[in-house]
Structure formats: C-alpha cells, structure tokens
Amino acid sequence: xxxxxxxxxxxxxxxxxxxxxxxxxxxxxxxxxxxxxxxxxxxxxxxxxxxxxxxxxxxxxxxxxxxxxxxxxxxxxxxxxxxxxxxxxxxxxxxxxxxxxxxxxxxxxxxxxxxxxxxxxxxxx
Numbered sequence: 586x587x588x589x590x591x592x593x594x595x596x597x598x599x600x601x602x603x604x605x606x607x608x609x610x611x612x613x614x615x616x617x618x619x620x621x622x623x624x625x626x627x628x629x630x631x632x633x634x635x636x637x638x639x640x641x642x643x644x645x646x647x648x649x650x651x652x653x654x655x656x657x658x659x660x661x662x663x664x665x666x667x668x669x670x671x672x673x674x675x676x677x678x679x680x681x682x683x684x685x686x687x688x689x690x691x692x693x694x695x696x697x698x699x700x701x702x703x704x705x706x707x708x709x710x
Contacts, residue, residue, distance in 0.1 A: 606672045606673050606702065607672065607673050607674070608640055608641040608670070608671070608672050608700065608702050609641055609642060609643075609644045609670075609671050610637075610638075610641040610642070610643050610644065610668055610669070610670055610671075610693075611644050611645075611646050611656070611668070611669040611670075611671060612624075612643055612644070612645050612646065612666055612667075612668055613646050613647075613648040613662040613665055613666060613667040613668075613669065614645060614646070614647065614648065614665050614666050615647060615648045615649065615665045618665040618666065620665065620666055620682060620683040621665055621666045621683070623683055623685075624666055624683045624689070627685075627686045628686060628689060629643075636703065636704055636705060637690075637693055637694070637697060637703065640697065640700070640702040640703045640704070641670060641697065641702070641703075648662055648665050648667070653674075655674040656671060656674045656675075657674060657675045657676065658671075658676045659676050659679075662679075662681070663681075664681050664682050666682065666683050667679060667680070667681050667682070668680040668693070670693075670696050670697065672700075677696070677700075678696030678697075679696075680692045680693065680696070
C-alpha cells in the first residue's frame with residue numbers, strides 16, 4: 586500500500602514546490618564601495634538567518650556586469666549598493682543605497698510585507 590502511494594506523495598510535493606516562486610534579493614555592488622562595506626559589516630552575516638534572508642536569499646551582482654536574460658528590472662541600477670527584490674526574475678521592489686541598519690530592515694520589510702513567502706517574526710511583547 587505504501588509503495589503505491591509513494592508516486593502520489595512525490596507528485597504532490599513537486600506540485601507544492603513548483604507553486605513557490607523564486608524570490609531573491611539582488612545586491613548590486615562594486616569594488617571600493619564604502620556603503621557596500623558598511624552593509625557587509627552590519628548586515629551580511631545575519632541576513633541569511635533572518636526571515637527576510639530565508640524568504641529571499643541574497644544574490645550579489647557586480648553593477649558593471651551584464652544581467653542574465655532571466656532577470657527583468659524596471660531600470661538599470663545606478664548606485665551601489667542597490668538592493669532589488671525579484672520574484673521569478675522580475676523586479677518587485679528596490680532599495681537604492683544603504684541607509685543604515687535600522688532603515689534598511691524597515692525598507693526591506695515594506696517591500697516584502699505583502700508577499701506570501703515572507704513571514705514576519707513575532708514582535709517582542
């Protein structure tokens with residue numbers, strides 16, 4: 586009986602996985618960028634452990650490199666760092682520059698809040 590159900594469970598798990606969108610946070614950076622370094626010092630280590638980092642893993646991109654054909658942005662980033670949230674390769678929000686640790690998290694939350702992939706952590710009571 587279990588062996589006959591295995592293909593059904595496999596099909597259901599593949600269907601559920603394919604229904605999830607590919608969400609990424611692209612970080613456009615360049616060598617010598619002071620604000621990129623600040624972001625690296627203040628955010629980079631903790632980002633993958635946060636609910637934002639889990640929902641939208643970071644993908645670093647040199648601002649001068651050609652974008653892959655699978656990525657569609659509303660406009661080419663001009664400043665570094667620029668953070669662009671993409672779903673299935675299409676831009677859905679961006680933060681231009683690094684406004685400091687507190688403002689970065691607030692701005693990122695505003696962009697991510699309406700997304701079903703994002704689960705905001707419980708606030709401290």
